[in-house]
Amino acid sequence: MKTFTNEPMTDILSWAQKILKESDTISFEVLNPDISRGHYAGETITLDRISYLYHSYKAWSDLGELLFCRMLTPKTVSEHTVQITYEKLDLSDSFHSSEAKEEKYGTASRFAAIRKNEEPAFLSAYLRALRSVKVGEKKRILNLGINTGDEFDLIRTIVPHEKYSKIELVGIDYSESVITVARERFHEGNAIFHVHDINDLASLNLGRFDLIITIGTLQSSTLEFKSLFASLVQEYLSKEGAIILGFPNCRWMGGEMIYGAKAPNYPYSEMSILVKDIYYCKKYLQQKKFRVTLTGKDYLFLTATKIF
Template identity: 55%
Template sequence: MCMDRLYKKSMIEIMQVLQTKVAELQAKEIVAFKALNPDITISIYSGNELRLENESVIYRSYKNWLDLSQQLHCKMLTPQIIDENFVLIRYEKLNADSSFHKVITQKEEKYGESSIFSQIHKNEEAAFIYYYLQALKNVNIEKRLRILNLGVNSGDEFEAIESICENFDALELVGIDYCKSAINAAKQKFKRSENVKFYQHDINELNSLELGKFDLIISIGTLQSSNLEFNKLLMSIVQNQLKKDGAMILGFPNCRWIDGEMVYGARVKNYPFSEMGLLYKDVIFSKKYLQQKKFRVTITGKDYIFLTATSIRKD
């Protein structure tokens, strides 16, 4: 099929052509094709046909093309204007070998200050920070005076709290992580905040720190680690570290970090495609358990699934 005529084809046909083409490319090589300029009209859904001079063309939005680029494991580059009616859509094939998920290093420093992971700034990803801020508002963050973050890394989640809380200095924040260099980076970041403390510690041995109980416990992408027994650990945290009238925010990754891109969809071993069974297994267990403990639970998000729980106990 001619690449120059894809704008007349169905999305199924386009996907088949591009999947074949991208499979032939080396990492960082580009595939380009002609498409109807999405700005040519407004308030129209993808798939509708438009009459353009003497031919019929199919409308598709930029969001549609962006979604397709991720499904092809590509980065969508800036489209180039061909003329008033058409643009050149360009996809750059991602380098899967640059993913931190594949990096072989010491377990303690996979998420360390010098790792690829340290280059990831979740607070700058709209698909993450929008739902995280929403979760913080849902738990009335300014009223949660004692806050514990499990798997705090370099402290991004605390930075977000600081940005929206006028009473930040009145809060007591405690962050725990197994990675020494990440904890050192977090301490440096909050060196002027006496109300923020960090500990390098194994979450499996959390009770040994004797930190008392907290009004809010946050854990983003940590409790699902392979060296942790999720169900047992969650129950222990709720029973031993969370106040009866407390709240929780749990973040479950539904994405991969590859070659500078946050790519939608959880992956597990032995599957060449996104498979979210384990993700939803943990989400549903958490929801049911917390509801049994008299918490109101909401589930939001996309690339990260956020479970927010607030106590509704009356005693």
Template identity: 50%
Template sequence: MKRFSNENMVEIIEYISNYLKDKESRYIFEFEVLNPDISLDAYSGEKFKIENKQYIYRSYNSWNSLAQILFCKLLTPQVISNEFIKLSFVKLDRTDSFHESSSEQSEKYGINSIFDNINKNEEASFIYYYMNALKNVDISSKTKVLNLGINSGAEFEVIKQLSNDYKKTHFTGIDFCQSAINKAKINFDESNFSFLTEDINNINNLDLGKFDLIISIGTLQSTTLNFKTFFMSLVQDYLEDRGSIILGFPNCRWIDTQMIYGAKAPNYNYSELSILFNDVIFCKKYLQQKKYRVTITGRDYIFLTATSIKKG
């Protein structure tokens, strides 16, 4: 079994990448490394000498990041001794993704799709920043909330947990997937929740009125939308004068059950963030011109949160 000792990370990346290149999906690559628990005070890169041989220290976080970068899943490490552990990287099936789904477009995100298995609320790097965004807009004070791309309602579930007065708030969720909306209606059968099946390109047909909070996570970047035009219209026509807005921009892909960091842009075979940054900065500048305080947070999802600072 391969044991990494004093190889630097460049050498390790090249070794594992080349080793896995021709392996089948779900192949397990096992190797031994210095036990990260050998010290609580060591930084990655520090050197330890064991039996006259030098080993480079790296944390569990570093190894987990490497697994994700190489499109692998890290299995539970096995302790060999106080000095060494065995790590196992499982090669992911990169074709196993709702992004690659051949399902009919209207049901690509439906109850029988791969997407329906995804629960972002149980991914710490999503839910932590979404919770903070809701707290920053003072969610308990909102009376009318609109969510574009609600799917089966998971984002409303978080609000129910965080808001003491959610029963005083009217929630409207819109999605073009009929089966997802049907599921949302079952999950949220209280009278202050409404769900509509519609393509958000046709939002003007719905006579919705205005809202003091608009949420949209991973929807406005749809290829069927003129993003900038739609966003400006959304703010002008559907957001109350002193309302708030939360936008979530995906900076990840879902591959073989795993949330993998890094947005995938068209025409690139690797993570490329230009489109994401361009959209985020456009929204930030536009909202600042409209007298909103804007914060940008997050990691696997980038959250833009805007609250009004208008006077009078």
């Protein structure tokens, strides 16, 4: 097993990339991060006359993610060191690679196994957005690309029942199987779900909403991003309404949420399209007298509230 003491991260990264070309797992011995908590990456720690460069468990976890690996539970090797093991992710185990259309996100798809609300990086940012728009005070909420309803479920969780029961929730998705599940989950009577093409919202006669939520939907290749977004603001948002837009900056594969959006024609994360879409929405909303904030990491949440 390879041992690293005072080698810089450039050496470790290069070694790991080389080994992973031939192997599905790698293990190496490093300084136990718990021994010198509070140090920054790269600080020198000397123990028993051996100099180590410090790296936290977060640093080792980040390295594994960058290598498209999962980090297994570290094992104690000696008084001062632990064994770090990475296991390659199955990159084919992803809904992104599916060629299906209507049911790419259906209940039988790999996407159905994903529970974004159980990922702290998603949950924290989405909660902040909901609280920023004062979701409990809204009367009508529209969600485009609702799937089985997880985004409504979080609202149901954080809003007191007496307020929640008075909110009309409207969810739209083109997958019939997920809408069937959503209808079963929300049987209180204040939620309505439509199996419908988001490109044709006009035929539903939806009216206007106090809050519009859409997470990971507007960037679909089947939608006209700019025109759809403009129509949501102009035709479906109430005078005092708010918007929460979630832009994926991650990929789902092998049971993991991996940071970084995958762009066409690039073998690595490239965020030009993501940044361009966010900037367009931010500028558009600011021109319409909205206060706009951008938060999050693996999902970037653009939250807009009206300025009066």
